[in-house]
Every structure is written in C-alpha cells, then in structure tokens.
Amino acid sequence: MRIVSLVPSQTELLHDLGLEDQIVGITKFCVHPYHYKSVKTMVGGTKQIKIEKIKALNPDIILCNKEENTKEIVEACQDICEVHVSELYTIEDTLKLISYYGERFNKRTNAEAINEKIKYKLQDFKKFIADKPKIKVAYFIWRKPWMVAAKNTFIDYMLTLNRFENIYGNLERYPEVDITKIQQEGDPEIVMLSSEPYPFKDEHAFEIGRVAHNPKTIFVDGELFSWYGSRLLKAFDYFKLLRERI
Template sequence: MNNYSFSMEITDQLGRKFELPEIPKRVVSLVPSQTELLVDLDLEKKLVGITKFCVHPKDLRKRKKVVGGTKSVHLDKIEALHPNLILCNKEENTEEMVLELEKIAPVHVSDISKMEDAFQIIQQYGKILCCENKAEKIIAGVKSKKSLLEKKLSGRKKLKVAYFIWKKPLMVAGTDTFINALLELNGFKNVYTGRYPETNLQELQELKPDLVFLSSEPFPFKEKDKKIFKDTKAKIILVDGEFFSWYGSRLLDAMDYFMHLQDHASISR
C-alpha cells in the first residue's frame, strides 16, 4: 500500500475544501450509487452508515446501520456512529443536510453531470481512502466497455428520445442531467431541455420522439403504463433506471446493458 501524507486537504466536486486529519476509517454514505462503489472498492469494512435506498449489494442494509433516506436523515444516529467522513451528493442530498452533517464530520459532496465527473469521483475516493489502484481498475474497465459501445454505434442514425421518470405528474429527465449524458453516450438525442421538467401527452406528440423510455426509478414504470402513451407514434421501452442514473462501479454493468438496449431500440416497430 502507498504511504499517504495526512493531514490531507480535500477539494470536493463543488469546490469545497476541508481537512482530513487521518485516513478515514468510519465512513457514512448517503448516496446509493456511491455506497455500491465503496463496496466494489473493497471498502465495506470502513462503511458504517448508509441510507434505506442503498440497495446494492442487496443484503448490505442488514449489515450496516441505516440512518434515514437521501433527503432526510437521523443526525443522532449518524453522530453515534462516530464517522470521520460523510459522503453526499448535490442532487441526492440537501444543502441544509450538508450544513448539519459538517458539525459531525468532514463532508465530501459529489456533483455528477457527465462521464468525466463520474471518473473523477472514483479517483477521488481512491485517493482519499487509499485504494487508488482499485479505483483506476474500475475506471479502465468502464472506459474499455465504453469504447466497445461507441464502436457499435458508429454510423448509426441518432434517434430522438423522451426519458420519463415520474407518472403523476408526467416528468422527464432533461438535457442538464447525468441521465442525459448517458443518453448521448448511446447516440440518443433528448427532446426535452432543462433538468426534470413536467410535460404532457400533447407536448410529447409535438416533440415527435422516436423512442419513449419509461424508467424503473424513481417512479417504477411497469408494462401496464405503456398504455398511457398508446397514441404516440414513438416506440415505448421500459428501461432500468439504475443503469441510466447510477455512477461509479455501476457503469461497468451499464455498458453491457446499453449494448443490449441498442439492439432493442433499433428493431422495427
């Protein structure tokens, strides 16, 4: 293992600086995709607290202290765990939460909107938690599979897509999201702008997407929900939301998923 000099000054993805007086040994993760990443970096022993939404690995919540959700946590439960690092995310967690958590331990906040951000957060965790080689191995694996996907897409027509995340009201992921970055990676053009705008069936028809994706999260769209969009000329596909919105090590499996999705999305209606 490499020798690291502590105290270490850390700058997170919001540009916030804080000091780590020692290598973190007790970590609380309040972001499901980052929790999964820590486990895949072989850091489960350091992980002492997670959210109720940290569902991967599926039995992790039986082994770790659940401290609440992503928008609301039990500060007393977190404080009782005596963490020396808390991991948050700009979109998943609230600013008010971060301010309260900073009274307990150093807080690192990620901000992921593109693939480069995802690679950076893996690198940062690798450095902070002294597992840089494992972090680089994950990044290399994702980049290798990403290259295969891009090769598969070479010369293909770019299809227009609407990516639905909520049913009542109808909401979509717009262009200013990590979901959009992965849609672009797949050669799709998002017909909605902004972050998570509300929409309606009339607007959807006017935008004329080739594909309508119904995500499994945060709203769990099912086969029966396809009938809502029966009057659109778009092809309607149920997609796994974790592969479009989780970053970190989940991207390894996401690239394989996208390869199969491409075949499904390109078949004739």
C-alpha cells in the same frame, strides 16, 4: 476511517473499492450490494435523514451528492464531521470521483483498476454505437406530475452517448411536462420509462400511447442510465442489448 454514504451509487462504488469494513451507515435506497441492508445501519433516505443515528455512528466522513441530497442535509452533516459533496454530469466526472476516493481512502490501486475497465468498455461501446442511427426519445422518471430527464443531467449525457436525441433536451434538469403535448414538443420514436425512481407499469405506457404518435414504449433500467461509479461496468453491455431490442 468510518464512512457514512448518503448516495446509493457511491455506496456500491465504495464496496467495489474494497471499503466494506469502513462503511458504517447507508440509506434505505443503497440496494447494492444486497446484503448491506442487513449488516449496515440505515440512516434514512437520500432526502430525509435521521441525524441522531448518523451522530451515533461517530463517522469520520459523510459522502453526499449535490443532486441526491439537499443543501439542508449537507449543512446538518457538516456539524458532525467532514462532508464530501460530489457533483457529476459525465463519465469523466465519474472517473475523477473514483480517483479521488482511491486517494482519500487509500485504495489507489483498486480505483485505477476500476477506471481502466470503465475506459476500456467506454471505448468499445463508442465503436459499437458510432454507425447507429440517431433515435428521438423521451425519458420519463415520474408520474403525477409527469417528469422527464432533460439537459444538465447524467441521464441526458448517457442518452447522448447512446445516440438518443432527447426531445426535452432544451429544458433544464427534471422538468414537469404535459404529455398531451408530446407530439408538438418532439414526437419521439421511443418513450423510455425508467425503473427508478417511479415504479412505472404497463398502464402508464398505454396512458402515454393514447396521446403520442405511436412511439415504441420500453421499460429501461434506471440504474444503468443514472448511476455513476462502478455500475458503469455493467452499463455498456446493457446499452448494446438495448439497441438490439429497438
């Protein structure tokens, strides 16, 4: 089975399932594990692919995601071989995907082990977070234009799990927002600047601080809020530390 993965978080999951030798193509954003960039064929990004490179790899299956990849990419890949498109909004969705990969790629035992670890860490975290107060937050993913994570996203699901009340939770997906209206639209106690996909810096925190009502601005690990798959094994310890920081 020759696999091309066009989804960074799913590439990491495939590796952790023990499928390194079967992965033949990845995107330039597939940064985990680190050594893949020197031993695997890069076939473009998540939004723009080099279709001829993918064809040359002679894959048996191409793995996509509804949010990460465009409809045009999926359709182009379907002309090459079987394509599986994941769609995930919750941890339960993630557990199902891991089980599916376990079945599809004959790694059932590995998949079950990862799922059991995720479930254990999730239950432990729920006990930890249960008595923590709710905190109003805004989670920024982009600048020029300013964009946030809103409802019907994996990020919003993770914010809710952390008892963070998303002030933009009434909006859909990843809307553009006017930061000069941030007080009227929810007045967050915490502003989160994600490490991906935009490289936020201190100057951007100051920019929001000038128009907001004195929120605490923190830089957060975007992978641990938005990557599903085996990265969840690292997420809950990070969330505990994050609560202690704020």
